[in-house]
Amino acid sequence: MEDAYLVLDKLTKTYPNQPRSAVDNVDIDVAQGEFVSLLGPSGCGKTTTLRMIAGLITPTAGSIRVGGVDITNRQVHKRDMGMVFQSYALFPHMSVGQNVEFGLQMRRVAKSERRRRVAEALDMVHLTHLANRRVSQLSGGQAQRIALARALVIEPTVLLLDEPLSNLDAKLREELRVEIRRIQQETGITTVFVTHDQDEALAMSDRLVVMSEGRVEQVGEPWAVYETPKNRFVADFIGRTNLFDGRVVGREDGVLRLEVEGLGTLSVRARDADRTSVTVMVRPHRVQIEPVHRTVNEMKGRVVQSSYLGDVESVVIDVNGLRVAAERTHSGRPLTAGATVRIGWGDADAYVIPQ
Ligand SMILES: Nc1ncnc2c1ncn2[C@@H]1O[C@H](COP(=O)(O)OP(=O)(O)OP(=O)(O)O)[C@@H](O)[C@H]1O
Numbered sequence: 621m622e623d624a625y626l627v628l629d630k631l632t633k634t635y636p637n638q639p640r641s642a643v644d645n646v647d648i649d650v651a652q653g654e655f656v657s658l659l660g661p662s663g664c665g666k667t668t669t670l671r672m673i674a675g676l677i678t679p680t681a682g683s684i685r686v687g688g689v690d691i692t693n694r695q696v697h698k699r700d701m702g703m704v705f706q707s708y709a710l711f712p713h714m715s716v717g718q719n720v721e722f723g724l725q726m727r728r729v730a731k732s733e734r735r736r737r738v739a740e741a742l743d744m745v746h747l748t749h750l751a752n753r754r755v756s757q758l759s760g761g762q763a764q765r766i767a768l769a770r771a772l773v774i775e776p777t778v779l780l781l782d783e784p785l786s787n788l789d790a791k792l793r794e795e796l797r798v799e800i801r802r803i804q805q806e807t808g809i810t811t812v813f814v815t816h817d818q819d820e821a822l823a824m825s826d827r828l829v830v831m832s833e834g835r836v837e838q839v840g841e842p843w844a845v846y847e848t849p850k851n852r853f854v855a856d857f858i859g860r861t862n863l864f865d866g867r868v869v870g871r872e873d874g875v876l877r878l879e880v881e882g883l884g885t886l887s888v889r890a891r892d893a894d895r896t897s898v899t900v901m902v903r904p905h906r907v908q909i910e911p912v913h914r915t916v917n918e919m920k921g922r923v924v925q926s927s928y929l930g931d932v933e934s935v936v937i938d939v940n941g942l943r944v945a946a947e948r949t950h951s952g953r954p955l956t957a958g959a960t961v962r963i964g965w966g967d968a969d970a971y972v973i974p975q
C-alpha cells in the first residue's frame with residue numbers, strides 16, 4: 621500500500637520449543653486513520669501479532685515500521701502506542717482520573733495540560749462524572765471505557781485493542797462497539813483491533829485481516845471478505861455458510877453447471893472455469909424457502925431443525941442426505957421438523973471459491 625502508516629513486514633514469532641511459528645511471515649499494511657481488525661480462531665496468532673506491534677514481544681524475524689521509521693527494536697514506552705486489553709488492567713489503587721492521568725505524568729506533561737487532556741479523554745468516553753471514583757467501583761463497561769480513555773489520552777501513534785469487549789455482556793458489547801468506532805473516527809487514530817468475534821469485526825472495521833495458524837488468509841473490506849472469500853477457511857470462518865463440492869459438467873455465458881451429489885445439477889455465475897471440480901458457497905440468507913418466483917436452482921427437502929431467533933428463523937434442511945442451512949425473515953410461526961419444503965436460489969446467489 622502506498623500510503624501505509626503502520627507496516628508489518630514478514631513479521632514472524634517462533635516461541636521456544638514450539639513446532640510451528642505462532643506468527644508466520646505476516647505482511648500487513650495499515651493506512652493512517654484506518655481501523656483494521658485481526659480476526660481468526662483461538663491460537664491463530666492475533667495477540668502475538670498485536671504484542672509485537674506494541675513492543676511487548678520481540679519478533680523472531682521481520683520488521684515493523686510506523687510512518688516510514690523502523691521501530692522493530694524500539695522500547696515499548698518509546699513507541700507511544702495506546703493499548704487496551706480484555707482484562708481492564710487499570711491501576712486498582714488509583715482513582716479513575718489518576719488512571720487516565722498516569723501516562724501523561726510518565727511523559728512529564730505539565731499539570732495544567734494534564735488536567736485539560738484528562739477532562740477531554742473522560743468526556744470522549746462520556747464518564748466525566750466518574751473522575752473521582754475508585755476503579756474497584758466501576759462496572760465492566762465503565763472500566764473498559766476508562767481503559768480506552770487512558771490509552772487515548774497520550775495521543776498515541778497507534779491504538780491497539782486486544783479483545784476489549786470479550787468480558788462484557790452482549791448488549792454492552794454492541795454499545796461499546798459503536799462507541800469505540802465513533803471515537804476512532806473522531807480522533808482519526810490508526811487502530812488495530814483483535815477479536816475472534818466476526819460480527820464485531822464486520823461491524824467495526826475498515827478492513828479485516830483473517831488469520832489462521834499464524835498466517836494471513838485474506839485481507840479486505842468486510843463486505844468483500846464476506847461476499848468473496850478467497851478460500852474454504854475464510855468462507856467457513858466468516859459467517860454461516862453452505863459449501864458444496866461439485867464437478868463441472870458445463871459452462872456457457874459465465875454460468876457454470878455443476879454436478880453436486882445429493883443436490884443434482886446447479887448453476888452458478890462464475891468467471892473461473894478452468895477447473896474440473898470446485899467448491900461453491902451459498903450463504904443461508906440467499907437460500908429461499910418456498911421461493912415466490914422461480915429460481916434456477918430448486919430442490920425439495922425436509923426440515924431437520926428450525927431455530928426461531930426473532931428477527932430471522934434459522935433452518936436446516938435435509939436434501940437427499942445433504943444439509944442445507946437457510947434463513948428466512950418475517951417468518952411468523954416457525955417451520956416444524958419433518959415438514960417438506962421447496963428451496964431455491966439464483967445462479968448469482970452462489971459463489972465459486974477461488975482456491
Ligand atoms: N509464551 C508463549 N510460549 C509458547 N507458546 C505461546 C506463547 N504465547 C502464545 N503461544 C502460542 O502461540 C500461538 C498463538 O497464540 P496467540 O495468543 O497469539 O493466539 P490468539 O490468536 O491471540 O488466540 P486467542 O483468540 O485464544 O486469544 C498459540 O498456539 C499459543 O499456544
Ligand SMILES: [Mg+2]
Pocket residue numbers: 666667668
Ligand atoms: Mg489472544
